[in-house]
Amino acid sequence: MNPTRGRTVAELVAAWWGDHRPGLWFEGRVLTRHEVAAGAAGRAALLADLLPPGAAPHIGVLLDNTPEFPMWLGAAALAGAAVAGINPTRRGAELARDILHTECRILVTDRTHLPLLADLDLPGVRLLRTDSEEYADLLTSYADAHPDACRATPSDRFLLYFTSGSTGAPKAAICSQGRLAAAGRSLADQFALGPDDVHYLCMPMFHGNAVIAGWAPALVSGAGVALRRRFSASGFLPDVRRYGVTYFTYVGRAIQYVLATEPSTEDRDHSLRLGFGTEAGAVDAAAFERRFGARLVEGYGSSEGGAAVQWSPGTPPGAVGRAAPGLVVLDQETRAECPPARFDGAGRLLNGDEAIGELVNRGPSPFEGYWRNPAAEAERRRDGWYWTGDLFYRDADGYLYFAGRTDDRLRVDGENLAAAMIENILARYEGAAAVAVYAVPDPVTGDQVMATIAGAFDALSFAEFLLSQPDLGTKMAPRFVRVVERMPVTATNKIHRAALRKEGFRCADPVWWRPPGECAYRRLTADDLEHAEGPPAPTRGPSPVRRQGLEPRTR
Template sequence: METVAELVGRQWGDDRPGLWFEERTLTRHEVAAGAAARAALLADLLPRHAHPHVGVLLDNTPEYPLWLGAAALAGAAVAGINPTRRGPELARDILHTECRIVVTERAHLPLLDGLELPGVRLLVTDTEPYERLLAPYADACPDPTRATPRDRLLLYFTSGSTGAPKAAICTQGRLAAAGRSLAAQFALGPDDVHYICMPMFHGNAVIADWAPALAAGAGVALRRRFSASGFLPDVRRYGATYFTYVGRAVQYVLATEPRPDDRDNPLRVGFGTEAGAVDAAAFERRFGVRLVEGYGSSEGGAAVQWAPGTPAGAVGRAGPGLAVLDPDTREECPPAAFDEAGRLVNGDRAIGELVNRGPNPFEGYWRNPRAEAERRRGGWYWTGDLFYRDAEGFLYFAGRADDRLRVDSENLAAAVIENILARYEGASAVAVYAVPDPVAGDQVMATLAGDFDPRGFAEFLAAQPDLGTKMAPRFVRVAERMPVTATNKIHRAGLRAEGFRCADPVWWRSPGSSEPYRRLTAADTVALEARYRARGREHLIRKEPPASTEGSSNVRRQGLEPRTR
């Protein structure tokens, strides 16, 4: 089995351009040499008997792929550290993955100020001391023989319903195989240029963009951070032919001002998730570029490939071992039924969890046996993602199976946000859950039992140092009491099913805004429903609440008026 270290080493001696970033260009040989120098430095810096784990807290600069290559050559692993995390949660990610070295840049140093990181050494890349540290290793040559296919290469975080994110393991063999598979699927070769504008701490950019570039011998063009206005100029400037995306990024690009020459670009294909049929068609009409929707469980336990003939909105046909199951009965869900407009009409029965009942390459989580067992329960791989299947066997993504949220491509854990919101002095109880976004992924909604002051709540959120940039609720439902089940647990399924269309008052504001919340009116609700309908996602907010349980929200709210300060 091939290793990523071997793919990195094959760039040695190749003087063709291989990496572009802003005004800087590196040859493929320089990329291999830079990785080799950092691998040699890493071997000297890592304490003996320590796990060879390196935290990388960087934007998409050349240092990111150079350190990925260095880790591969050294038989080490990179933990991608998410810069939208804050405070103790950020420290926890670094300490949980047992990183003895964190590679960062000056722009991110404020995130680390005041954190307790015992035994962790910082390497700040855009400084003179870093350059002096690297200088003695400038003549290092890549030696792929130190690595094996079984070596851990990535520890990338996925979120879970029980709180802290889990660090999924990806070995060199699996990443090299994924790169080879995607390079073959899209006929990628050494003359292609891969545009990486999605953040490299995500599996999307590394597994679906960087790895196939290595496997194909292609060049890589980096964008420090995604920019909708900079997308097309970058593509033209670097001659990019392939890119990966998430649905929200596609929406942002489509929102830019159209130009007559939009189709004058070198792109051949985009590969990603959650763009939706409407936006994918609009993107192809405007830019002449086909978007291929795919699905791959972050942990590698299940994948669905698009193929010619896949219906609009589907991600592909169910392969061997894949099934949509009712998680309670473990029985297969019936095929989806659609009305004349193509809308799902039996979602309550057809939507279930995607399960891989066959062999799969899931390699586990770092130091989290409980989460690992949950994924592998009954000998099958449970993806935690909801799907439905049509009569022809094509699969359609329908959301998340547990208390996870995916906001602007960021996976968040409801429990983490709840712990922060629970500090609000007016709250006697808090529940956080996902409601579908009209375009892609989720939005954050919270139900708060107790007193609520819309202006004071916004000020409270702004003052929380560990509230990540994607965590603030879009919608806040204010209830007299928290609805509970017969076992006295919060009735989350009912809250999710009702969403913002409920009997209680709901307050809302624009995503990312710091303005006070305002009351959601009937007119606002009608306008929101129209947005879902226009994107073919209306069925996601038409779910009926589960069968009534003791203390359910529909029963308990009658005749009650929540308090608002």
């Protein structure tokens, strides 16, 4: 079967009908493409009968990455319904809020997740437990269902996926069938994905990364899909070999976890050729390619679909890609376009204060809004443009560099800094398995730089490491360093920055700090807290460079 160019997800699912090649692998099970399409068709027919008349055609899916998840995605597409992926790390009232806010009339789940729903008040929500006899009996009645793609249109609402944020309740971004099909087609074309490829879905399918960047291009290209119930660093390479994986997606700290596994002489014995995702960082991407011989491509796309930056050959190291027409970096206050970045010979950004701004799409935007959240929608569409909420800077040749979220910006001694830039430098520290940089309040005004490092830390070697980094600006050195065994992450393996910021340096983990005017890091004690939070060093004292601890150590 040739790859399909369907305009809707329903057409892409229906195209698998009659194709008896292997299409889905999961824990020893193999389903043909036809079986996947038939399973989706049966569930679509069941869904049509179960949805109450007049209700929003929305279903919630509270599952790990099992075959039921993609089959219910296919079912929703065929039925013209929408799927809300429910985050299993949410609890209590917050979990209930996600389900009720998206008006899910049916919640598909299993025995594993039932304890999460205990004592929740979910009026009007019917539970379908995929591992129950009742569910099996229901599906038997629809075993002869045929996929009918004619019900769906490109504008049909298909995904309601929650965007993560540091404050407030998650927002449910809308993705239509047409937009998801187009996104899958774009990635399949960009990476020359075809029917002989196998896509590995190890990121959670309730998140947009796995569905948009992994499942959708597989449907478009006719590739097979290998599912991992939950991400496992130790299981990554064995799965790649077992299923003949050629392409995978990642997000957050997943690459660092894979790199932390024990190296082997057989690390290159596999079929993998490409990984696509975000937040691996240049250091880890290079280490992954050296060790496993497979290239990682860091991409950028806002969760809501309002802006994207595509990598292309010739993109400088550290850059995401060239700015497409309409993409600009704007000063958040003046709305003026930020000037191009200037670098010194060491690659240090010289004018970050003026060059770093918010990435804005002033051209046509595929952003389709948020479900029942007009205030958040208006915030995204200020001045008729799409504001991404992400910080970037642009070089003289038009290449864009990611600098973090808008709430990851730090203002130190009157200078604006971006957390992502500092993290890229600290990631070179030999003991660091993962790094997070964020702001803690300065005693007088602005911020102080704090870093959390997962891995091994030695105060002397870290201070000497900082001195040897030519692109570390005089305001960038962390005042505080928190050392953890494992970086706290969200369900999608992104660093849990909100929790780190909230705890600051008053946390249970050991914290090292560089008091103003001192050269070395030392353990932060209870007696130090008054100085850390109290009045700053006198104006007529050590220079700003000395207060940041960047001067050479006296031998």
